[in-house]
Amino acid sequence: MNQANVVQSTAVRADTFLDDVLDGLSRPHKSLPSKYLYDERGSHLFDQICELDEYYVTRTELAIMQRHASSIAHQIDTDVMLVEYGSGSSLKTRVLLDSLSRPAAYVPVDISEEHLLNAAEQLRLAYPDLKVLPVVADFTQPFTLPDCEPPASHVAFYFPGSTIGNFTPPQAGKLLQQMASMLGQQGGLLIGIDLQKDLDVLHAAYDDRDGVTAAFSLNLLSRINRELGGDFDCDRFQHHAVYNTLHHRIEISIVSLEDQVVSIGDHAIEFAAGEGILTEYSHKYTVDGFARFARQYGFQLHKSWTDPQNYFAVLHLVIE
Ligand code: AVJ
Numbered sequence: 413m414n415q416a417n418v419v420q421s422t423a424v425r426a427d428t429f430l431d432d433v434l435d436g437l438s439r440p441h442k443s444l445p446s447k448y449l450y451d452e453r454g455s456h457l458f459d460q461i462c463e464l465d466e467y468y469v470t471r472t473e474l475a476i477m478q479r480h481a482s483s484i485a486h487q488i489d490t491d492v493m494l495v496e497y498g499s500g501s502s503l504k505t506r507v508l509l510d511s512l513s514r515p516a517a518y519v520p521v522d523i524s525e526e527h528l529l530n531a532a533e534q535l536r537l538a539y540p541d542l543k544v545l546p547v548v549a550d551f552t553q554p555f556t557l558p559d560c561e562p563p564a565s566h567v568a569f570y571f572p573g574s575t576i577g578n579f580t581p582p583q584a585g586k587l588l589q590q591m592a593s594m595l596g597q598q599g600g601l602l603i604g605i606d607l608q609k610d611l612d613v614l615h616a617a618y619d620d621r622d623g624v625t626a627a628f629s630l631n632l633l634s635r636i637n638r639e640l641g642g643d644f645d646c647d648r649f650q651h652h653a654v655y656n657t658l659h660h661r662i663e664i665s666i667v668s669l670e671d672q673v674v675s676i677g678d679h680a681i682e683f684a685a686g687e688g689i690l691t692e693y694s695h696k697y698t699v700d701g702f703a704r705f706a707r708q709y710g711f712q713l714h715k716s717w718t719d720p721q722n723y724f725a726v727l728h729l730v731i732e
Contacts, residue, residue, distance in 0.1 A: 430640050430677075436689075437681045443690040444632060445552070446578045447523060451635050455527060457628040464624060469574060472724040477507040477572075480717045480726070485511035487715055487728045488602065493564035495519040497551050497571040499708040501531035504604075509539060516564035518545040519557065523550045552583070554590050554715050566598040574606040574724070577661070577695040581705070584695075588709040592731060600620050600730040601711060607718070607725055608696045611655050618653035618662045618694065626651035629666055629691055642676040652688060664692040699725050707732075 429448060436444045450458065462470035477484065485508065488494065491514050496505060502521035518535065522528040525548045532546040538625065549555040557567065569591050576584055591601055618625055629651040633644035652667045665688035674681045681714035697705075702725075703713035718725045 430686055433636055433640060433676065437676075441690065444689065447552075448635065449526065449628065449632055449691065451631070451639075452526075453605055454628060454631050454635065455524075457624060458633060460624050461620070461628060464617075464620050464622070465602060466620045467625075468613070468617060468723055469606055472719050472721075473572060473574070473726065474504055474507070476717050476719050476726050477504045478697075481507050481511040484508065484602065484633065484717065484726065484728070485513070488512060488568045489566075490514040491516045491558060491565035493517045493519060493557065493567045495521060495557065495567060495569050497521055497569065498573065498575065498711040499524070499528045499531040500535060501527070502572065505535075505570070506538070508570065508602075509542065515542065517545050517558070517560040519545045520545055521547045521551050523547050523548070552587060554594070557594065566600075567585060567595055569595070569601045569603075571601065572604040572726075574604050574694070576603060577606055577672060577697075578693060579695070581695075585705070585709060588706055588711065592710045595731055597731060600714070600728055601706075603727050603729065605697045605699075605702050605725050605727060606694065607722055608698055609721075609723055611657075613723075614638065614655050614662060614696070617654065618664060619651065623651075625653070627669070629664060632691055633666065634674060640676050642674065644674050645672075648672060660696050662692075662694040662696070663690065664694070665690045665712075697725075699727065702727065703729075 434443055436442060461467050477622040490513050492512065494512070496519065498520065509515065520528060520532060528546050528548060532544050535542065536544050543560055545558040545560065547555060547558060555635055579587060630646045630649060632651060633646055637644055638640040648669050650667050650669055653662055653664045656663050667688045668683035668685060670685045672683050674683065699716050707728050712732045714728045714730045716725050716727045
């Protein structure tokens with residue numbers, strides 16, 4: 413298959429990035445959307461995070477998927493259109509695909525066209541019989557599912573990695589609502605969520621001793637410099653990650669070490685010493701709490717799997 417088969421659902425334009433950056437940095441509490449952390453360098457750094465001793469998230473979810481592969485695949489069943497929120501370049505996806513008996517199609521959805529097409533090509537090579545139908549889209553916005561022949565009997569969304577944790581409850585709710593309306597009566601959602609746990613474990617996971625997570629955060633400033641003509645000096649900013657016990661989330665920000673003015677094109681942005689730019693939330697849940705939350709949007713918890721330490725959970729939710 414070639415590029416012509418790619419469904420371009422939502423235009424992802426460079427001026428959107430500029431608008432979002434200027435909008436986020438002109439607020440009283442500065443913030444930047446976390447989706448912009450994942451340019452080529454950011455995605456590479458995130459892959460490195462996943463290899464860190466301190467970052468338990470990826471390897472724990474993978475272990476759950478491996479250990480319970482057949483039970484998980486059994487819930488999704490045959491003739492499914494498996495729609496992954498993310499490019500599908502991960503091992504978790506392969507574990508799932510290996511265990512599904514007869515998927516009708518596999519639909520990876522990602523904002524980065526290059527990343528998506530690469531991942532799709534790799535999957536086609538590994539699974540020659542699988543219909544791979546990539547969709548370039550920002551999945552926080554509604555998008556159209558591709559047609560497939562013969563038609564799938566039902567749709568299953570796969571949203572691994574606790575990516576949902578990046579979203580505030582209202583944003584996550586909106587996403588679940590969109591998913592529910594795209595699913596209709598027949599579908600389900602397989603989702604990975606990170607669980608509440610010891611604070612030391614959480615802090616280490618988001619502020620590792622090698623500074624990989626810090627580099628991942630600060631790369632957002634370098635990206636603004638590269639793509640939007642900014643002049644951030646990364647040495648004058650610092651990565652900061654702290655757990656908010658009230659909201660059950662890690663809050664990641666980039667903190668200015670001094671009073672300074674930064675320009676982006678012809679825009680000047682002022683920073684006070686100690687002022688932060690919020691770049692990421694990483695919400696931590698309980699299985700019951702998430703199930704209760706998802707119920708508001710029409711999902712019912714059908715089954716869940718976790719690891720021996722109860723660090724992470726994979727949930728299968730179905731439309732009531
Ligand atoms: C990709 C959103 C799941 O929240 O654990 C990891 C992102 N940021 N370290 C997470 C992240 C810094 C990650 N998610």
